[in-house]
Amino acid sequence: MKILNYIMFLLVLSLFMPAVSEAEGTLQSKIDEAQKGATIELNEGEYEETLVITKPITLKGKGEVLLRSCQSDPVVTMSGESVTLKNIKVEHCGDEKEDTAIYVTGSNHKLEGLAIETTRFGIRLDNANGVTIQDSEIVGRKQGNGIDLWKSNQNTFENLKITNVTDGIYLEQSNGNVIHRNDIQISRYGMHLMFSNENVLDENASRANITGTMLMESKRTVVSNNKFLSNNKSVNAQGLLIYLSTDTEVIGNEFISNRVGIFIEEAENNRIDSNKIKDNFIGVQFKKSNGNNIMRNTFVGNVNDAQAIESANNQVNGNYWDAASKVDVNGDGKSEIVYSADPYFLTLTNAVPEYQLFFQAPGLILLQNILKSPADQLLTDSAPLMNMTMEVEKEKSTSFSLWVISVVMILSSFSLFIFGRKRR
Amino acid sequence: MKKKLFCFIVLAGLIMILAACGNDKAQPVAINEATDTCETCNMAVIDNQYATQIILENGKSMVFDDVGCMYEWVTKHENEKIDAEFVRDYHDKEWMLVDDATYVYNQSVKTPMAYNVISFKDKATAEEFAAENEGSTIMTANDLAGHDWKQKQDKANHSHSDGAKDDHSHSH
Amino acid sequence: MWNIWHSELRMTIRQRSFYSFLVLWVTVLSLLFLVQSSAPSLSGYTNMTGTVVNVALYIIPLFMLIIGSFSIANEMENGQWRLLNTYPLFSISYISGKIGGQFTAQAIVFTFSYGVSLAIGLVSGNGFSSEWLLSIYFFSMSLIFFFLVLGITLGCIVSTRWQALSISVIIWFFLIMIWPTALIGVLGLVPYPWIAPLMKLALFANPAEFIRVSLVINLDGGAVFGQAYDSLVPYLDPPYGILNYILYFIGFMAITLLFSMLMLEWRKRR
Numbered sequence A: 001m002k003i004l005n006y007i008m009f010l011l012v013l014s015l016f017m018p019a020v021s022e023a024e025g026t027l028q029s030k031i032d033e034a035q036k037g038a039t040i041e042l043n044e045g046e047y048e049e050t051l052v053i054t055k056p057i058t059l060k061g062k063g064e065v066l067l068r069s070c071q072s073d074p075v076v077t078m079s080g081e082s083v084t085l086k087n088i089k090v091e092h093c094g095d096e097k098e099d100t101a102i103y104v105t106g107s108n109h110k111l112e113g114l115a116i117e118t119t120r121f122g123i124r125l126d127n128a129n130g131v132t133i134q135d136s137e138i139v140g141r142k143q144g145n146g147i148d149l150w151k152s153n154q155n156t157f158e159n160l161k162i163t164n165v166t167d168g169i170y171l172e173q174s175n176g177n178v179i180h181r182n183d184i185q186i187s188r189y190g191m192h193l194m195f196s197n198e199n200v201l202d203e204n205a206s207r208a209n210i211t212g213t214m215l216m217e218s219k220r221t222v223v224s225n226n227k228f229l230s231n232n233k234s235v236n237a238q239g240l241l242i243y244l245s246t247d248t249e250v251i252g253n254e255f256i257s258n259r260v261g262i263f264i265e266e267a268e269n270n271r272i273d274s275n276k277i278k279d280n281f282i283g284v285q286f287k288k289s290n291g292n293n294i295m296r297n298t299f300v301g302n303v304n305d306a307q308a309i310e311s312a313n314n315q316v317n318g319n320y321w322d323a324a325s326k327v328d329v330n331g332d333g334k335s336e337i338v339y340s341a342d343p344y345f346l347t348l349t350n351a352v353p354e355y356q357l358f359f360q361a362p363g364l365i366l367l368q369n370i371l372k373s374p375a376d377q378l379l380t381d382s383a384p385l386m387n388m389t390m391e392v393e394k395e396k397s398t399s400f401s402l403w404v405i406s407v408v409m410i411l412s413s414f415s416l417f418i419f420g421r422k423r424r
Numbered sequence B: 001m002k003k004k005l006f007c008f009i010v011l012a013g014l015i016m017i018l019a020a021c022g023n024d025k026a027q028p029v030a031i032n033e034a035t036d037t038c039e040t041c042n043m044a045v046i047d048n049q050y051a052t053q054i055i056l057e058n059g060k061s062m063v064f065d066d067v068g069c070m071y072e073w074v075t076k077h078e079n080e081k082i083d084a085e086f087v088r089d090y091h092d093k094e095w096m097l098v099d100d101a102t103y104v105y106n107q108s109v110k111t112p113m114a115y116n117v118i119s120f121k122d123k124a125t126a127e128e129f130a131a132e133n134e135g136s137t138i139m140t141a142n143d144l145a146g147h148d149w150k151q152k153q154d155k156a157n158h159s160h161s162d163g164a165k166d167d168h169s170h171s172h
Numbered sequence C: 001m002w003n004i005w006h007s008e009l010r011m012t013i014r015q016r017s018f019y020s021f022l023v024l025w026v027t028v029l030s031l032l033f034l035v036q037s038s039a040p041s042l043s044g045y046t047n048m049t050g051t052v053v054n055v056a057l058y059i060i061p062l063f064m065l066i067i068g069s070f071s072i073a074n075e076m077e078n079g080q081w082r083l084l085n086t087y088p089l090f091s092i093s094y095i096s097g098k099i100g101g102q103f104t105a106q107a108i109v110f111t112f113s114y115g116v117s118l119a120i121g122l123v124s125g126n127g128f129s130s131e132w133l134l135s136i137y138f139f140s141m142s143l144i145f146f147f148l149v150l151g152i153t154l155g156c157i158v159s160t161r162w163q164a165l166s167i168s169v170i171i172w173f174f175l176i177m178i179w180p181t182a183l184i185g186v187l188g189l190v191p192y193p194w195i196a197p198l199m200k201l202a203l204f205a206n207p208a209e210f211i212r213v214s215l216v217i218n219l220d221g222g223a224v225f226g227q228a229y230d231s232l233v234p235y236l237d238p239p240y241g242i243l244n245y246i247l248y249f250i251g252f253m254a255i256t257l258l259f260s261m262l263m264l265e266w267r268k269r270r
Helices: A002-025 A027-033 A344-351 A353-358 A362-370 A400-421 B002-021 B067-076 B123-132 B141-146 B155-159 C002-014 C016-038 C047-077 C080-085 C091-123 C130-157 C161-177 C179-187 C192-205 C207-218 C240-269
Strands: A039-042 A045-048 A051-053 A058-061 A065-069 A076-078 A084-086 A089-092 A100-107 A110-112 A115-118 A121-129 A132-139 A147-150 A156-163 A167-172 A178-180 A183-185 A189-194 A200-202 A205-207 A211-216 A222-224 A227-229 A238-243 A249-251 A254-256 A260-265 A271-273 A276-278 A282-287 A293-295 A298-300 A304-309 A315-317 A339-341 A379-381 B052-056 B061-064 B082-088 B095-097 B102-105 B117-120 B137-139
Touching: A027 A039, A027 A051, A089 A100, A100 A115, A115 A121, A121 A132, A147 A156, A156 A167, A205 A211, A211 A227, A282 A344, A304 A339, A304 A344, A304 C047, A315 A379, A344 A353, A344 A362, A353 C179, A353 C192, A362 C047, A362 C161, A362 C179, A400 C002, A400 C091, A400 C130, B052 B067, B061 B067, B067 B082, B067 B117, B067 B141, B102 B123, B102 B141, B117 B123, B123 B137, C002 C016, C002 C091, C016 C047, C016 C091, C047 C080, C047 C091, C047 C130, C047 C161, C047 C207, C091 C130, C091 C240, C130 C161, C130 C207, C130 C240, C161 C179, C161 C207, C179 C192, C192 C207, C207 C240
Parallel strands: A039 A058, A045 A065, A051 A076, A058 A084, A065 A089, A076 A100, A084 A110, A089 A115, A100 A121, A110 A132, A115 A132, A121 A147, A132 A156, A147 A167, A156 A178, A156 A183, A167 A189, A178 A200, A183 A205, A189 A211, A200 A222, A205 A227, A211 A238, A222 A249, A227 A254, A238 A260, A249 A271, A254 A276, A260 A282, A271 A293, A276 A298, A282 A304, A293 A315
Antiparallel strands: A339 A379, B052 B061, B052 B082, B082 B095, B102 B117, B102 B137
């Protein structure tokens, strides 16, 4: 009887053992065994494993699936073509400099519904083309980029939420990518393009980063309908920086509450059209940039609308500047008084950045007015618009508390006044 | 009247002393990652081996994220009086004068602004690195002055030997 | 001290000029609040804030310097001070009574005008952020206070009202109008590494600049001052900011009170 029991026990054990190890240890072997085009469904649970996928298969999570690894290899490495990764949580806790949660090379992969947590990089694309990454979330620790592209073309990034990384989406020598409807926050640079051409940035939101978007030595970029909000905490913060880039189209974006809305340095032949530039400390800054086209933008509520040095030869026409004095004599909707960006403050602080403390100091405004620069060296809007080019919604606040403040002020001062007049 | 003259002399003396203080040998300033940006390209400067620095004669220090950016700045600002230029050792990040360093130019080495030049404090380690990495050119500070500082983004350049190692160091 | 305080307060608010101030503040503030209707947003550091701050910086210090210095110079001129000296009265209580009385009077008229102008703005359909409103209010009150104290200190030095007026204007012109120009000129002479510390020192030396910078930082605009002040900004931002503000207040009071007291004592002995 006892022996029988013992045998039974062993049998049961032997039945369970392989099942357990199959779920825990051999995800990779499942992938190795799978046919091309097969779909592997992962059951709910945690898998402490690194995967390498080299053939066109689909890996799909059912319920809460977590892939986790602290090794120096990526949690998932993809190559070849048409690999699909779906509904999976990926956590990478390795802390080596080049560590990444997902490494992608090859073409036409699809990554969807992922939630990535990483100490360093989120997803690295190395010579990867036609990859789609969408509906996913990446959270980092400000030690690596969320998505990092190296020589990767024609990829699509859509509906991603990226938080707390170095650069949200970083492109180097990568062309023709589409970045659409992503939300990047609390990172160093939202989108960062280096030597990358013909990329499209559309309807993204980049907020509370050091810089919303950096375009560096990139050509023919389209930046349209994005929102650059509250990039104002760092002393180097700005909404959009265009450096040595050409043929950029910046259309229909909103730049709100940034330290500097748009900063353009040594960039030529770009078009900045129909943007809303509101409540920034400085609206636009031009430095040694010429041959650009700035039109139909609405500048409103900026502490200082525009500053420019060595940038007299731009086409600045028909923008709305709320700080400009406007007179329309002939009724064409354009003011007859030209509006110029004053170069003095930028020139002064370029030489000695410490003088930035005088930003909008009353004495400096006086000095600025005395030291008028020759008109032909200024960035000048020859025909400022009388009316805004777009609706600017007004904040509405509840006036009840304000009435209370008003009444308290009046009553308290009045009673003190009565008390003061009284002879004792 | 005497009082005023005295005040003036004291003030003038003070300014002279202050001016004299600036004549010490220029020392490199530590990189502040939170706020330092490259004078040329505006990118944040990471406290790594690619960072470089110029100290002007008036004591102003400027940092660059890539030695190429520094040379770019020097060519664009020929009238500025430069006191010292510093680069860092590729391995231990020690600051040294531009003239004391040995450089390696290798297109497969990634630097922040893709100028692909790195610096070493002694020639032996530079040669060692060059031997390990194909396509390296060893340069001195003099060679750098004549270097054409081409960034590697050109399409025409596309067929270059791409090192093909996956450990390119992204450090922007 | 309380006698001086009360009599100063009563005298000030019975003067006709007191009511002209009421008209002035109501006009200026209402205009500023009405202009708000063209501004899209009403909080944070925007161009409206910049305008209000600059208008305040242009007018308030000048008036406060003149009022402060006059209130003492007047008594010097008409002999009232000599009369007061026959009583056993400490200089310190004389001065603090003066400051207290004047400040209460000015605070009354400013607060009243602020309340009325706010009501006018609200009636005309404008909305404001209460945080922004209170920041501007405390900014103006600080300006009133610091420059009143400066004015009263000045009053202890001068002997006639004419002197008081001219020196007030000079001080106002120096601290407000040509402050950046003067600093840029002087700092051009020192070696570059000295500019940052001297700028910080200068910031504390000029109450107008200190109050202005504190306000901008308080409205989350600290980043606009650039890298050199990145380490300073957290100290001027609440909660540390409040502590530092109080410390600055104490320091400022100590210096000005001590100075004016010594001046008065020296005058008494003459």
